[in-house]
Amino acid sequence: MKKRISMLLFFSFYISPLMAQDSVELFGYFESQIMGVKIKSDFYQLYTNKLRVDLKSNLSENITFAANFDYITYHGKKEWNILDFLSSGITSKVPQDKESDYELPFYNRNFLDNAYIKIAFKNFDLTVGKQQISLGTGYVWNPTDVFNIKDVLDPTYEQPGHNAVRLDVPLSTVYTITALYSPEDTWKNSAKLLQFKGWTSHFDYSIIAIEKLWRFHDYTQFNDENSNFVELPERRQLLGASTAGELLGLGVWAEYGYNKMEYSKDFYELVVGTDYTFDFQTYVMLEFYRNTLGKKDYEQYDINDWMRQFTAEQKAISRDQIYLFVQHPTTDFLSLGSSSIYSISDKSMALIPTLNYSLSENIDIMAYLNFNFGREGKAFSKISGNGGLLRARVYF
Amino acid sequence: MRNIMISGLIVLLLSPVSFSQELTGEDIIKKVNELFNPQTSWGKSKMTIMTTSGSKRTFVLESWSKDKGEKNLVRYLEPARVKGQATLMLNHADDIWMYFPRTQRVRKLATHAKKQKMQGSDFSYEDMGSGDSFINDFSPKRLEDEKMEGHDCYKLELTRKTDRDISYSRLIMWVIKENFYPIVIDYYDEDDSTLLEKRLVQSDIRLIDNIPTAMKAVMYNKMDNTQTEMEFLDVKYNVTLNDDMFTERSLKK
Numbered sequence: 001m002k003k004r005i006s007m008l009l010f011f012s013f014y015i016s017p018l019m020a021q022d023s024v025e026l027f028g029y030f031e032s033q034i035m036g037v038k039i040k041s042d043f044y045q046l047y048t049n050k051l052r053v054d055l056k057s058n059l060s061e062n063i064t065f066a067a068n069f070d071y072i073t074y075h076g077k078k079e080w081n082i083l084d085f086l087s088s089g090i091t092s093k094v095p096q097d098k099e100s101d102y103e104l105p106f107y108n109r110n111f112l113d114n115a116y117i118k119i120a121f122k123n124f125d126l127t128v129g130k131q132q133i134s135l136g137t138g139y140v141w142n143p144t145d146v147f148n149i150k151d152v153l154d155p156t157y158e159q160p161g162h163n164a165v166r167l168d169v170p171l172s173t174v175y176t177i178t179a180l181y182s183p184e185d186t187w188k189n190s191a192k193l194l195q196f197k198g199w200t201s202h203f204d205y206s207i208i209a210i211e212k213l214w215r216f217h218d219y220t221q222f223n224d225e226n227s228n229f230v231e232l233p234e235r236r237q238l239l240g241a242s243t244a245g246e247l248l249g250l251g252v253w254a255e256y257g258y259n260k261m262e263y264s265k266d267f268y269e270l271v272v273g274t275d276y277t278f279d280f281q282t283y284v285m286l287e288f289y290r291n292t293l294g295k296k297d298y299e300q301y302d303i304n305d306w307m308r309q310f311t312a313e314q315k316a317i318s319r320d321q322i323y324l325f326v327q328h329p330t331t332d333f334l335s336l337g338s339s340s341i342y343s344i345s346d347k348s349m350a351l352i353p354t355l356n357y358s359l360s361e362n363i364d365i366m367a368y369l370n371f372n373f374g375r376e377g378k379a380f381s382k383i384s385g386n387g388g389l390l391r392a393r394v395y396f
Numbered sequence: 397m398r399n400i401m402i403s404g405l406i407v408l409l410l411s412p413v414s415f416s417q418e419l420t421g422e423d424i425i426k427k428v429n430e431l432f433n434p435q436t437s438w439g440k441s442k443m444t445i446m447t448t449s450g451s452k453r454t455f456v457l458e459s460w461s462k463d464k465g466e467k468n469l470v471r472y473l474e475p476a477r478v479k480g481q482a483t484l485m486l487n488h489a490d491d492i493w494m495y496f497p498r499t500q501r502v503r504k505l506a507t508h509a510k511k512q513k514m515q516g517s518d519f520s521y522e523d524m525g526s527g528d529s530f531i532n533d534f535s536p537k538r539l540e541d542e543k544m545e546g547h548d549c550y551k552l553e554l555t556r557k558t559d560r561d562i563s564y565s566r567l568i569m570w571v572i573k574e575n576f577y578p579i580v581i582d583y584y585d586e587d588d589s590t591l592l593e594k595r596l597v598q599s600d601i602r603l604i605d606n607i608p609t610a611m612k613a614v615m616y617n618k619m620d621n622t623q624t625e626m627e628f629l630d631v632k633y634n635v636t637l638n639d640d641m642f643t644e645r646s647l648k649k
Contacts, residue, residue, distance in 0.1 A: 173639050199504075251509070278511075279563040329513060361477065362476050395477040
């Protein structure tokens with residue numbers, strides 16, 4: 001209730017006066033989707049409706065205000081227990097009275113996803129407020145992006161906004177330095193980022209340094225005081241680099257991030273990818289991802305590994321994986337494709353046939369099925385949710 | 397996309413007919429290439445895709461070009477689904493970046509991306525001779541002159557050079573003698589040089605800022621029986637454009 005009042009106040013005080021200006025653009029989309037998952041012998045469904053309203057106003061030639069508001073409602077099976085997707089070897093270790101702690105509820109939400117002011121000075125851009133932060137060149141995984149984790153089934157979906165003050169300083173038409181500060185409760189706990197980016201013929205490259213507090217959880221210990229699992233905050237310092245370009249006619253990219261941890265063991269992440277479009281319009285992409293935080297042997301996966309993956313604290317549970325994506329425009333408005341993820345470490349695989357259809361100029365239909373082929377306990381095990389998703393999105 | 401930057405050199409219009417008869421294929425394609433790549437240009441275009449079933453999709457886009465086509469920026473204005481999406485091409489489209497406003501992500505693309513259809517249309521980026529493609533990727537040969545679409549034309553055959561990664565084995569081009577404008581271009585299949593894949597027909601040629609410009613171009617896809625129409629809503633040449641316009645910073649605006 002309090003949140004809704006805040007939103008109304010936000011709209012009354014800030015948006016309404018803006019709307020009175022001629023320069024305000026109002027756009028966005030409505031998205032309706034159904035997701036189905038098979039658990040044991042039953043098939044469960046979760047329906048989602050999402051309304052996203054975007055505002056953009058050029059307050060002057062050099063000042064832009066942009067914001068968006070999301071309203072999401074959930075229907076159908078709104079409470080999922082993560083233990084239902086795990087092997088008996090893992091679930092048997094969870095005491096019966098603690099099983100309900102692993103329920104992941106979907107509550108209706110309304111929130112201000114992004115709201116920022118961007119000021120373009122002659123020699124730099126300053127962006128202040130809640131904004132998207134997109135880092136790295138990887139398609140599915142981004143080792144240098146400590147702010148977001150993409151959904152491997154839907155990697156191009158928009159990422160949430162983050163509170164930040166961002167400074168982009170172009171040194172020439174080729175080089176740019178970016179400095180970003182994302183405030184937390186103290187300076188020490190706040191995220192700081194410095195990136196140098198440039199390009200040469202056929203190649204982009206960047207070097208990046210980030211310090212951020214990583215809020216890991218111990219999913220074996222429940223804190224009754226705040227009704228959540230015990231938090232294990234830890235400072236993470238990342239030094240990384242990325243590149244993207246062309247080699248022998250193929251699109252190529254690579255991204256690396258070395259993570260120095262305050263308490264736990266240091267780790268690194270690496271992505272190497274390539275893509276190509278054939279003359280008959282078929283597009284093929286291959287991406288390899290290594291995360292030394294992931295485990296080589298699936299028998300070592302524990303409840304913490306699974307929970308950290310489900311709650312997007314960690315990008316992958318297994319150490320090495322390959323993503324393959326193939327898409328072909330079957331007609332002018334219909335594209336059929338398939339992506340597959342293969343865990344090299346535990347030798348399990350997910351196959352995801354996809355369909356994208358442009359129903360009209362501003363209506364898209366997207367659908368995918370998800371088939372897992374791994375043995376119980378592996379990253380893509382048969383019991384961890386074969387299913388699919390159907391989404392219709394109307395832009396306005 | 398490149399048709400929105402089409403222009404011509406006035407000097408070509410003054411060329412005597414007697415001289416033109418001695419022109420080789422190389423001479424003609426060089427002049428066509430110059431016409432396609434003016435010093436600077438700005439345009440607003442409407443692209444309409446028409447399928448066999450009668451379905452239509454319309455896009456409005458704005459584009460800027462500088463240094464005789466060496467730098468290009470294209471931004472979609474309509475429909476809402478793609479609004480704000482932008483493509484930056486530098487070094488005659490050898491370096492390509494795409495910006496997706498929904499994710500605020502800039503992605504560097506390899507040149508093979510030029511083979512992809514523009515928003516599902518019958519145009520791919522390479523169809524319009526992006527950069528210096530007509531010169532760099534093909535070897536020209538002058539054929540017997542012909543009349544096409546009511547114009548006296550030079551007829552050229554452009555055969556793909558052996559080391560080039562281009563989707564067509566050859567092109568046949570009809571170039572208006574009067575102004576070196578390529579009024580019709582036939583695109584032949586990559587493997588079968590006798591199989592006509594697509595035909596581009598340009599029309600409504602007007603003199604804009606003293607440069608001949610086709611206000612309309614239709615690409616007929618002979619394989620799928622579909623067509624895409626590109627129409628200029630506005631166009632200007634010799635506009636002032638800074639280099640800053642062709643950077644990632646500008647792409648995100």
